[in-house]
Amino acid sequence: MTMQALMRHRLLWPFATLVLxxxxxxxxxxxxxxxxxxxxxxYGSVIDILNRAAPLALVALxxxxxxxxxxxxISVGAVVAIAAAVAALMIGGELVVKGGVQTHVSRFPxxxxxxxxxxxxxxxxxxxxxxxxxxxxxPIIATLILMVAGRGIxxxxxxxxxxxxxxxxxxxxxxxxxxxxxxxxxxxxxVWVVLHLLMTRTALGLFIQAIGINPAAARLAGLHERLITIxxxxxxxxxxxxxxxxxxxxxxxxxxxxxxxLMELDAILAVTLGGTALTGGRFSLAGSVLxxxxxxxxxxxxxxxxxxxxxxxxxxxAVVFVVMLMQSAEFxxxxxxxxxxxAAGGAR
Amino acid sequence: xxxxxxxxxxxxxxxxxxxxxxxxxxxxxxxxxxHALMGQNxxxxxxxxxxxxxxxxxxxxxxxxxxxxxxxxxxxAAQRLGISTVYQEVNLCxxxxxxxxxxxxxxxxxxAAGLWRIDWSRMQVDARALLARLNLDIDVTRLLxxxxxxxxxxxxxxxxxxxxxxxxxxxxxxxxxDEQEVERLFTVLRQLRGEGMAILFVTHFFEQMYAISxxxxxxxxxxxxxxxxxxxxPPAALITAMVGRELSAAAGRNEHANAATGPALLEARGFGRxxxxxxxxxxxxxxxxxxxxxxLGSGRTELARLLFGLDRSDSGELHVAGERVRFDNPxxxxxxGLGMCPEERKFxxxxxxxxxxxxxxxxxQARLGIWKxxxxxxxxxxxxxxxxxxxxKTADIDxxxxxxxxxxxxxxVLARWLATEPRLxxxxxxxxxxxxxAKQEIMxxxxxxxxxxxxxxxxxxEMDEVVRVSDRIVVMRDRSKVGELPGNSSEQAxxxxxxxxx
Numbered sequence: 010m011t012m013q014a015l016m017r018h019r020l021l022w023p024f025a026t027l028v029l030x031x032x033x034x035x036x037x038x039x040x041x042x043x044x045x046x047x048x049x050x051x052y053g054s055v056i057d058i059l060n061r062a063a064p065l066a067l068v069a070l071x072x073x074x075x076x077x078x079x080x081x082x083i084s085v086g087a088v089v090a091i092a093a094a095v096a097a098l099m100i101g102g103e104l105v106v107k108g109g110v111q112t113h114v115s116r117f118p119x120x121x122x123x124x125x126x127x128x129x130x131x132x133x134x135x136x137x138x139x140x141x142x143x144x145x146x147x148p149i150i151a152t153l154i155l156m157v158a159g160r161g162i163x164x165x166x167x168x169x170x171x172x173x174x175x176x177x178x179x180x181x182x183x184x185x186x187x188x189x190x191x192x193x194x195x196x197x198x199x200v201w202v203v204l205h206l207l208m209t210r211t212a213l214g215l216f217i218q219a220i221g222i223n224p225a226a227a228r229l230a231g232l233h234e235r236l237i238t239i240x241x242x243x244x245x246x247x248x249x250x251x252x253x254x255x256x257x258x259x260x261x262x263x264x265x266x267x268x269x270x271l272m273e274l275d276a277i278l279a280v281t282l283g284g285t286a287l288t289g290g291r292f293s294l295a296g297s298v299l300x301x302x303x304x305x306x307x308x309x310x311x312x313x314x315x316x317x318x319x320x321x322x323x324x325x326x327a328v329v330f331v332v333m334l335m336q337s338a339e340f341x342x343x344x345x346x347x348x349x350x351x352a353a354g355g356a357r
Numbered sequence: 358x359x360x361x362x363x364x365x366x367x368x369x370x371x372x373x374x375x376x377x378x379x380x381x382x383x384x385x386x387x388x389x390x391x392h393a394l395m396g397q398n399x400x401x402x403x404x405x406x407x408x409x410x411x412x413x414x415x416x417x418x419x420x421x422x423x424x425x426x427x428x429x430x431x432x433x434a435a436q437r438l439g440i441s442t443v444y445q446e447v448n449l450c451x452x453x454x455x456x457x458x459x460x461x462x463x464x465x466x467x468x469a470a471g472l473w474r475i476d477w478s479r480m481q482v483d484a485r486a487l488l489a490r491l492n493l494d495i496d497v498t499r500l501l502x503x504x505x506x507x508x509x510x511x512x513x514x515x516x517x518x519x520x521x522x523x524x525x526x527x528x529x530x531x532x533x534x535d536e537q538e539v540e541r542l543f544t545v546l547r548q549l550r551g552e553g554m555a556i557l558f559v560t561h562f563f564e565q566m567y568a569i570s571x572x573x574x575x576x577x578x579x580x581x582x583x584x585x586x587x588x589x590x591p592p593a594a595l596i597t598a599m600v601g602r603e604l605s606a607a608a609g610r611n612e613h614a615n616a617a618t619g620p621a622l623l624e625a626r627g628f629g630r631x632x633x634x635x636x637x638x639x640x641x642x643x644x645x646x647x648x649x650x651x652x653l654g655s656g657r658t659e660l661a662r663l664l665f666g667l668d669r670s671d672s673g674e675l676h677v678a679g680e681r682v683r684f685d686n687p688x689x690x691x692x693x694g695l696g697m698c699p700e701e702r703k704f705x706x707x708x709x710x711x712x713x714x715x716x717x718x719x720x721x722q723a724r725l726g727i728w729k730x731x732x733x734x735x736x737x738x739x740x741x742x743x744x745x746x747x748x749x750k751t752a753d754i755d756x757x758x759x760x761x762x763x764x765x766x767x768x769x770v771l772a773r774w775l776a777t778e779p780r781l782x783x784x785x786x787x788x789x790x791x792x793x794x795a796k797q798e799i800m801x802x803x804x805x806x807x808x809x810x811x812x813x814x815x816x817x818x819e820m821d822e823v824v825r826v827s828d829r830i831v832v833m834r835d836r837s838k839v840g841e842l843p844g845n846s847s848e849q850a851x852x853x854x855x856x857x858x859x
Contacts (some may be wrong), residue, residue: 096734162780164689185427206647209732211730212722212725212726212727212728212729212730213726213727215715215718215719216722216727217721218708218710218711218715219711219715219719221713222708222709222710223704223705223707223708225704226704226706226708227706227708227719228667228686228774229665229667229687229697229699229705229706230708230719230720230723231687231688231691231720231723231724232688232723233688234687293711300805308417319532
């Protein structure tokens with residue numbers, strides 16, 4: 010790739026932002042890049058960031074496709090809570106000592122519980138998709154319904170309590186390691202790879218873009234634009250469900266009130282940081298993953314360099330603001346205009 | 358004479374990423390005249406207008422208004438100077454009322470209870486008065502969207518007139534008007550001309566241009582060809598000036614009058630939808646071009662939409678190749694070998710940010726489905742073939758289609774359907790807003806496709822085109838079919854039938 014093509018690459022700015030954040034971390038926290046090998050697992054700040062960013066990346070991937078169709082899904086945080094609640098309820102679990110041997114017992118088989126949680130999450134997405142594509146509601150209103158109601162549903166499921174899970178095998182999703190790396194990272198990576206293949210090896214990517222740019226023309230060209238839109242929302246719900254499983258597994262409990270709180274906003278932010286316009290059309294999955302990593306790195310940075318907790322939201326907002334400005338070509342051109350004054354009476 | 362010059366441009370030059378869109382163009386607009394600006398797409402008409410109205414700055418050259426140099430930095434600045442513009446696509450807000458649209462940004466105010474408030478009643482009175490000048494009496498408090506495009510166009514003109522304009526620029530104002538509406542517009546323009554307004558008028562319609570204008574400026578490839586009095590420039594000379602070469606007449610129907618025989622490929626009987634189209638009978642055979650003649654609002658587009666499954670019919674039946682079918686969406690129609698170039702290219706046709714290649718592949722890919730993916734290489738082969746066959750002018754096939762001129766965008770949409778190898782193409786105003794040469798190319802392409810066995814339903818408000826290419830003409834009026842005429846009928850015969858159906 011030539012230097013020029015590199016400078017114009019759409020992922021340049023998200024990537025530069027991430028590198029800069031990592032560099033800041035390395036300066037303030039000399040141990041940032043240190044990795045330790047313990048019990049066959051890798052430990053370190055970077056690994057931690059990857060692990061924590063995984064659920065957000067999952068939600069952001071689903072959100073990317075929804076945004077690409079000109080939509081938005083602000084119910085994903087609530088869907089995270091619902092999926093977590095369903096899984097926690099169905100697994101529950103207790104430690105039974107049978108004949109001196111400790112065994113974990115779950116209420117339903119874990120696979121059934123996971124499947125049920127994912128089905129419920131996909132059902133939530135389907136509901137959103139039907140409201141948007143069949144009923145014709147504006148996406149932000151359609152998903153606002155589930156954003157509000159969903160959290161209520163999650164609380165109903167959990168009876169307003171935090172449900173603790175005592176079934177150890179379930180903890181693997183959010184705490185386990187595979188080949189030395191957190192298992193959650195593999196889940197997010199797998200979803201990303203599958204999506205990437207779907208977008209580049211099938212016509213789905215073209216269809217989603219066409220629908221996002223001009224739904225009327227897409228329909229006229231013979232696309233089943235409603236069906237595709239419904240599928241995209243369903244997938245977004247499903248991705249939020251997977252994130253919910255990872256999160257509840259990580260904290261070994263389900264909190265209907267707080268699980269996935271404000272996650273929709275972080276996901277939208279991740280998509281935007283990754284260079285996908287909220288107006289739909291062209292999108293970047295890799296950009297959204299980068300966006301999720303930026304957000305998680307930023308959060309970790311704020312903690313590690315000791316920003317007082319009461320102002321860390323403000324600091325986060327300020328950084329996001331600057332990053333967004335830097336990504337705008339118009340803004341960069343304006344800055345260049347301030348810095349490099351055009352020579353007076355120069356060439357016409 | 359020079360004292361009559363209102364707006365004058367000298368040596369205007371404007372460059373876009375290396376391409377000269379305007380090269381040293383001189384132009385003058387006199388008081389109390391209607392001046393036509395003619396040229397093919399890409400000749401520089403739009404660029405000239407945009408420089409005159411402050412949308413783009415000129416790279417070189419000067420502008421004077423009433424003898425004083427001006428440098429409008431924005432359309433608003435140009436408007437303050439007295440240069441008002443009505444653009445081709447109505448640039449208004451459909452979700453505001455008519456009166457609000459006319460005075461948007463300049464609401465009249467009044468002082469009440471110590472505060473400056475919007476003077477709604479005065480706004481409505483003034484809006485009504487302005488529209489009355491255009492012989493239009495409508496409820497100005499209703500939303501703009503509730504009126505047809507023709508009325509919206511009048512509202513746009515009323516808005517342009519509401520600011521003490523000295524110069525009125527009309528960019529393709531008639532492309533969505535029917536004949537009576539055009540006549541009404543012209544009455545208004547003549548009246549304004551009588552009041553001393555300098556009017557610049559851009560159109561693709563020769564007849565209208567000759568009916569209204571006093572002088573003509575012709576551009577070609579960004580350069581001035583010349584400024585003429587109307588009488589100096591008969592149509593043949595005008596075409597030569599625009600194109601730079603003599604145009605051959607379109608291939609006539611006579612060559613191909615024998616083609617359309619055999620059973621009907623498509624047959625609609627009592628086919629209609631309440632409130633949209635009264636039941637009609639229409640049939641098309643292989644290799645036949647059936648024209649649909651009728652004025653705006655006669656049900657032409659509604660017929661096309663119903664046949665293609667964009668709207669659902671609620672009466673009658675439809676047969677394709679002998680099989681009874683029902684189309685609930687375009688995908689079903691496409692599966693039966695139909696294709697459609699829609700009337701509103703920009704809103705229903707092109708997918709603006711996608712490349713020429715992706716736009717061409719879209720319908721074929723939609724038909725193949727998600728899994729049988731045409732790889733970019735395969736898409737490129739298909740796109741290359743049609744770019745060549747239809748003479749689509751584009752920097753390369755990965756250029757976003759939005760950057761192409763109107764005629765080339767239309768060719769891409771046509772290519773999109775040809776790639777699906779359709780049996781029947783519905784063309785709704787395929788030549789609207791397209792320059793003469795591109796029009797000719799598209800018409801010739803349609804005729805040669807018909808010779809190859811394609812059935813074509815051809816809808817156009819330009820009656821001369823309809824009678825020239827059609828084997829048969831379905832004549833429509835007031836959402837009904839009023840009769841059929843053979844292809845070699847005269848325009849007068851069609852209009853006569855439309856009028857007689859009363």
